[in-house]
Amino acid sequence: MIYYTTFGWLQKNLKEYFEHTGKRMQFPEITNYLYKNGKLSTNRPDTLHANTTFDFMADEEFEKIMDATIVSVTPSSQELPREVGEDDIIPDQKDVFVIRHPRYTRPFLHSHDYFEIDFVSSGSCRFFFEKESRVMSKGELCIIAPGSDHDLLIDDDNSMVFCIMIRKSTFDTTFFSLLSQKDLLAQFFHNILLGQSHPNYLLFFAKDTKHITIILRNAFMECYKNDSYNNVCCISWINLMFICLLRNYSQTLQFYDYQMGSDFSLVLQYIQHNYRTITLSSLAEFFHYSEPHLCTLIKQNTGCKFTALIKQLRMSDAVKLLNNTDLKVGEIAEYIGYNSADHFSRVFRQTYGVPPQEYKKLHKTDKKTAFP
Secondary structure: OOEEEEHHHHHHHHHHHHHHHOOOEOHHHHHHHHHHOOOOEOOOOOOOOOOOOOOOOOHHHHHHHHHOOEEEEOOOOOOOOOEEOHHHHOOOOOOEEEEEOOOOEOOOOEEEOOEEEEEEEEOEEEEEEOOEEEEEEOOEEEEEOOOOOEEEEOOOOOOEEEEEEEOHHHHHHHHHHHHOOOHHHHHHHHHHHHOOOOOEEEEEEOOOHHHHHHHHHHHHHHHOOOOOOHHHHHHHHHHHHHHHHHHHHHHHOEEEEOOOOEOOHHHHHHHHHHOOOOOHHHHHHHHOOOHHHHHHHHHHHHOOOHHHHHHHHHHHHHHHHHHHOOOOHHHHHHHOOOOOHHHHHHHHHHHHOOOHHHHHHHOOOOOOOOOO
């Protein structure tokens, strides 16, 4: 049987239980506790109506709106599951679901078959991942891959953490094409978050939290509207969030691979910025890896061998320069790291089927930009 309450009522009881007993409960446990004490209703409250945006609303005012959000629950005596399916928490007909992460809960490591994104809008929280933990501060945004054991702990009334849940199929079909605008970042997502089964996460740091907070406020409200547009609107808001991250904060990206025990994104970023002159030996020396081990890591994390990766980055920049500048073929060859125009032309033809000069004619545009 389905019962109804509000998020604020659940949060109030979570805090009071903690203050009175010194113990914490997980979300399903507080649901059962309220059910046993007759504090849930079988009558659905009036639906929350808020046909506005929230650009200038104070945090306290928006908190009241979130507290009034209706929650439907089904009490259960079963043990808490260590593995949570997307259909267990993401409502039917929705691809994205946004909540305010509850405060004063009991840490309980669990994994999902969907993507979870946690954004610290204000204050801080403790992030548990596998057998480790760290503090996440205001402005940090964490993308947790499916199959990773994790949880969050918020221990005060002033910290706000948005929790965004995205179906794995939706992430792949809707958001991955946007992330593919970044060469190495795209391969990173595909091979690490989608292609691997071991625990990992990505971390961004947003210096200006206001913009992302506004986006997530609107995404949150769309989740609780009952018209035919809410799902599309929510996806659009999350698209804007990803654009904001990639446009303004991609340089802050950190990747944590629990199996590897390190942040391999630093290696990828170094390759991205230095591909014109880098060699495998210089890269291995810089990061204190052996060359064979580094080759293995690059292959695992990008799907490419080192030489193929460098060629891909060079060809990508060559196409941009041919399409958008008046540089000569020899100048482009030198810029992207080739010793001769002839060598560059041979590699380009092998890649695209035509020499650079012909490619330039086929893709000629009147809009030219300055030399990078």
